[in-house]
Amino acid sequence: MKKAVQTNLFEGTKRLQMNESIDLTIQSIDAYGPGYNYWCIAWSGGKDSTTLATLVVYLIISKKIKAPKKIYIMYADTRLEMLPLYVAAQTIMEELADHGFEVQVVMASLENRFLTYMLGRGVPPPNNATFRWCTSRIKIEPMEKALEKLVGDLGEKVLMLTGVRQGESAIRDKRIVMSCGKNGAECGQGWFQETLPKSLCDTLAPILHWRVCHVWEWLKHWAPLTEFGDFSTELIAEVYGGDEAEEINARTGCSGCPLTDKDTAIDNILKKPKWQYLAPIKRLRPVFRELRKAQNRLRKTGLENSNERNKQRMGPLTMGAREWAFNEIIKIQNEINERAIIEGMPMISLLNEEEQAFIRKCWAENLWPNKWTGDEPTADTPMDTVYPDGSIQPLIQFGN
Numbered sequence: 337m338k339k340a341v342q343t344n345l346f347e348g349t350k351r352l353q354m355n356e357s358i359d360l361t362i363q364s365i366d367a368y369g370p371g372y373n374y375w376c377i378a379w380s381g382g383k384d385s386t387t388l389a390t391l392v393v394y395l396i397i398s399k400k401i402k403a404p405k406k407i408y409i410m411y412a413d414t415r416l417e418m419l420p421l422y423v424a425a426q427t428i429m430e431e432l433a434d435h436g437f438e439v440q441v442v443m444a445s446l447e448n449r450f451l452t453y454m455l456g457r458g459v460p461p462p463n464n465a466t467f468r469w470c471t472s473r474i475k476i477e478p479m480e481k482a483l484e485k486l487v488g489d490l491g492e493k494v495l496m497l498t499g500v501r502q503g504e505s506a507i508r509d510k511r512i513v514m515s516c517g518k519n520g521a522e523c524g525q526g527w528f529q530e531t532l533p534k535s536l537c538d539t540l541a542p543i544l545h546w547r548v549c550h551v552w553e554w555l556k557h558w559a560p561l562t563e564f565g566d567f568s569t570e571l572i573a574e575v576y577g578g579d580e581a582e583e584i585n586a587r588t589g590c591s592g593c594p595l596t597d598k599d600t601a602i603d604n605i606l607k608k609p610k611w612q613y614l615a616p617i618k619r620l621r622p623v624f625r626e627l628r629k630a631q632n633r634l635r636k637t638g639l640e641n642s643n644e645r646n647k648q649r650m651g652p653l654t655m656g657a658r659e660w661a662f663n664e665i666i667k668i669q670n671e672i673n674e675r676a677i678i679e680g681m682p683m684i685s686l687l688n689e690e691e692q693a694f695i696r697k698c699w700a701e702n703l704w705p706n707k708w709t710g711d712e713p714t715a716d717t718p719m720d721t722v723y724p725d726g727s728i729q730p731l732i733q734f735g736n
């Protein structure tokens with residue numbers, strides 16, 4: 337149903353500021369857009385990239401900017417999207433299609449998804465310090481591949497529009513950081529801006545200057561209006577905290593992301609009675625955390641013939657740990673879905689049947705990451721210390 341325009345909502349400075357932000361966006365697109373026949377939008381389903389996608393479409397249909405020959409909107413599906421955001425993205429996709437803008441879903445191949453890579457091949461969960469494999473594998477590389485194919489088909493470079501947003505301070509110091517999680521950024525956004533190959537696309541961040549309060553304003557009050565495109569973007573603002581969203585500015589990413597300590601976004605969701613059936617999802621991160629423990633992983637003895645400096649590094653997940661985590665995740669999925677059916681709410685798909693079968697096949701084939709055989713001891717096994725130069729300090733034995 338089309339909503340009525342609430343004229344009094346936009347009076348005063350807020351409306352003025354919004355119009356200024358939108359004007360700057362128009363100026364930046366006008367300055368760079370006409371140089372390209374084709375534009376792409378990297379859309380993660382989070383607040384910033386949803387703002388970008390809906391705003392650009394609005395600007396085109398309202399003839400405030402000149403459309404290129406075609407816009408390709410690419411939705412990055414990590415398979416671990418927070419369910420309400422995923423549901424919102426599906427609805428917005430239909431609305432974009434109603435406006436004549438098709439969305440291509442971009443997803444990592446079966447073996448490269450977060451859970452299949454971890455539980456199938458046995459690669460431990462990513463961590464902040466040394467081992468951050470997820471963003472590139474599940475977000476950047478699939479987008480790169482899709483882009484490579486598109487540019488190959490088109491035979492020319494495209495302009496990639498990203499939802500990178502740094503607020504006013506960034507405009508001042510003109511820095512774009514590759515940050516995954518600062519200031520409520522969507523994981524991957526900065527990476528899209530910095531790492532997509534320059535041979536395939538040039539990148540532009542048309543909402544770089546937008547303040548977070550304008551993002552909420554757009555999602556909650558502007559985009560849902562008929563005159564701005566009639567998009568169902570309120571749910572996205574609701575996921576981030578509804579009326580408190582301006583203060584919370586929560587970062588979203590994969591459900592259970594092991595790289596953050598707080599579940600701010602999911603905690604906000606769970607405050608709404610209708611989403612409370614998703615509560616078991618809170619058990620995902622503890623599962624990932626458990627998997628990083630020594631008893632669940634293998635370790636090199638240091639006596640192998642290798643040039644590695646860290647000769648006794650901890651490595652992959654044991655088969656037992658993979659199976660344990662797999663069962664825990666299936667339990668979480670089943671618990672949520674049993675309630676979802678009773679309450680008539682959307683079901684979750686953490687591991688679909690194809691992914692489950694793939695993981696089981698990896699186990700049957702005794703699959704290990706490169707340079708590991710599965711014969712190494714578990715990482716909690718007491719052993720002599722082997723230093724980078726190969727010298728050995730024997731294990732101190734206590735006792736009689």
Ligand code: SF4
Pocket residue numbers: 414462470471474475516523524588589590592593594595
């Ligand atoms: S949200 Fe977390 S788990 Fe997902 S890609 Fe980003 S850092 Fe990795």
